[in-house]
Amino acid sequence: MSDFLPTGIQLTYLVAASLFILGLKKLGSPATARNGNLIAAVGMLLAIAATMLDQHVLNYEMILLGLAIGSAIGAIVAYKVQMTEMPQMVGLLNGLGGAASALVAVAEFWRLLDSSQSIPLDVNISILLDVLIGGITFTGSFLAFAKLQGLISGSPITFPFQQPFNLLLLGAYIVGSAYLIITPDSLPIFLGVVGVSLLLGVMFVIPIGGGDMPVVISLLNSLSGVAAAAAGFVVMNNMLIIAGALVGASGLILTEIMCKAMNRSLFSVLFSAFGTGSSSGGGAAASGGATDQTVRSIDPEEGAMMLGYARSVVIVPGYGMAVAQAQHSVRELADQLEKMGVDVKYAIHPVAGRMPGHMNVLLAEANVPYTQLYDMEDINPQFEQADVALVIGANDVVNPAARSDKNSPIYGMPILEVDRAKQTIVIKRGMSTGFAGVDNELFYKEKTTMLFGGAKDMVSKLVSEVKQL
Helix, strand or coil: CCCHHHHHHHHHHHHHHHHHHHHHHHCCCCCCHHHHHHHHHHHHHHHHHHHHCCCCCCCHHHHHHHHHHHHHHHHHHHHHCCHHHHHHHHHHHHHHHHHHHHHHHHHHHHHHHHCCCCCCHHHHHHHHHHHHHHHHHHHHHHHHHHHHHCCCCCCCCCCCCHHHHHHHHHHHHHHHHHHHHHCCCCHHHHHHHHHHHHHHHHHHHCCCCHHHHHHHHHHHHHHHHHHHHHHHHHHCCHHHHHHHHHHHHHHHHHHHHHHHHHCCCHHHHHHCCCCCCCCCCCCHHHHCCCCCCCCCECCHHHHHHHHHCCCEEEEEECHHHHHHCCHHHHHHHHHHHHHCCCEEEEEECCCCCCCCCHHHHHHHHCCCCHHHEEEHHHHHHHHHHCCEEEEECCCHHHCCHHHHCCCCCCCCCCCCCHHHCCEEEEEECCCCCCCCCCCCHHHHCCCEEEEECCHHHHHHHHHHHHHCC
């Protein structure tokens, strides 16, 4: 039995790793994402059970108590959180994952120091890397949460000599780590390295605007996985290494997808302090050449007639829809149009929201059929056949300047080409700019009409008017 237990644990880890990979595969499609999440959760349950059978576990009572408390808190938070606040929750979970990994490294260093054991070089390096990555993930994620929640400004926060200061912090970490590799029993230096890592996380996120949060969230998610893998090397746990590597790799792939969707490099996102982080201010003057152009506005009755008598309508949801929590009203409008024989599709831009897949999550909550959701590459060729494109709270992701104006800061960014539709209706509170701080040429196009007002209120009025047609 004693010989079988270690083998059984490793085999269980292998099964859990396979379930993680299968779960990740299924998360690639909205239709299978729920099952993928469940499969990955079963894999995690197996991994936890196998670890608890490991002979190194000393206190089952404390572990079970921690599991009970953590599970209760997680269930309550997951049940109560609004779908519009899901990016904030993801940020918090990333931060907690980084903190847990860093605490594992701190605890292991403390244990080895307290037992007067010599710290092996490989373990020492793993501890130092875990502290760095986990600390950055912890404070960076919590700062991202604060920006998304509006606790601090979503605009980039910069100050003179910011990058030299960051390099000075990184240099301090490297010097401290080198000292600990040579003299691994210095607790004050170790605590100093921990503090520098936490400060680096703050400095990492503050210069990033709120509009770049999809990239930041996915990158921090990747870092939380890398931190977990480093923690696996610290405690020599194969399952932790595998799980962390999977999260780290998938997060990096998603980060690259987000950067391509914005036509920007990761370096630009992290260090250029791009955008305002809000959707206020700017107006037509931001583009320098649109001040003399005419904006055509309509009322809900006119908008309902355009939609109700169309053959095909493409709905383009944006962050404004998320803020207004208008997804259920949008679904109701689509249902009414379909009853009138209108073909309805939804166009999803990869960065239309505050995290990857934000629009998909909101529309899934409103029970929008998966078959009606189209990615940017699939829907763009269909806009020319669409009678009406209905834009709800989106801005930069539909701005034709990204395609035509070489002087625009968003030039080259892939967009949803709603201006190619026969008619475009834009629901928006006013003429404010998006996170990039540039005016939207779409608003002044001859085929564009503006329906000014809050997303939820205007969509509800559209539903009422369509019912009367």
